[in-house]
Amino acid sequence: MFAEFMELANAMDPKAEKSDLEPLRKRLEEHQVTKVDSSLVEQLMSKVRTLTTSMTEKAEFAELEQVKLQVNALNGSAAESKESSTKEAEAVQAKFSAMTRAVGRCVSAEELQRSVEDLTAEIDKKADSSKIDLLVSQVEILSDVITPKLKRGAGGRPGTAKKKGFGKAETTAPPEHASREMQ
Incomplete structure (x- = not known):
């Protein structure tokens, strides 16, 4: 032991x-x-x-x-x-803040719809006015072409007005050269 x-x-x-x-x-x-x-x-x-x-x-x-x-x-x-x-949380918070600011700057759907409708109306007006301007310019061109012919013709009135009986009862035949130019 x-x-x-x-x-x-x-x-x-x-x-x-x-x-x-x-x-x-x-x-x-x-x-x-x-x-x-x-x-x-x-x-x-x-x-x-x-x-x-x-x-x-x-x-x-x-x-x-x-x-x-x-x-x-x-x-x-x-x-x-x-x-x-903590850094990740701060980064997420910064992204969230940026997104919140971006959302605040965004236009709502209603405002966007109104803007599109206003723009469409303005485009229609411009299209109508451009059509009118085009028609006016065409009428001016036609007027420039027809005016000298009418001045050479009888009294400045077109022959169709005389045939239908508009205006004076006296009828005078247009000169021959005026009717040739109109054809």
Whole structure:
């Protein structure tokens, strides 16, 4: 049993705890007791528990340091994630504001319909006035062509008016050259 305790003491022998077990080991070797005293066993067990506890704490400390490093890494990545999320939220807010301003500047469908109707009416007026202008120019051209012929003819009245009996009762025959030009 003594050998087992010695092996246990050697197996769990961290440098900080070795000084506590050394006096016990020397005392056991000096007496070379074949029967172990119960108080000695209690002392050894107490030292084993203390040693086990300290080793566990040391192991937990290392694990705790690893956990702390992981927590710090997660905290850093969480901070970066929060920062990137904040930037993304700001970008979305800016886009939303831009879209809101653009919508505010847009013309409503009713206003657009009214504008199209007004434009259509103006185009119709211009088309009608251009037709009238075209007709006026054609009448002016015809007038320019017919006026000299009529001046050469009888009294400035067309021959059709004389034939139908409009105007004076006197009828004078138009000169021959005037009737040839009209044909």
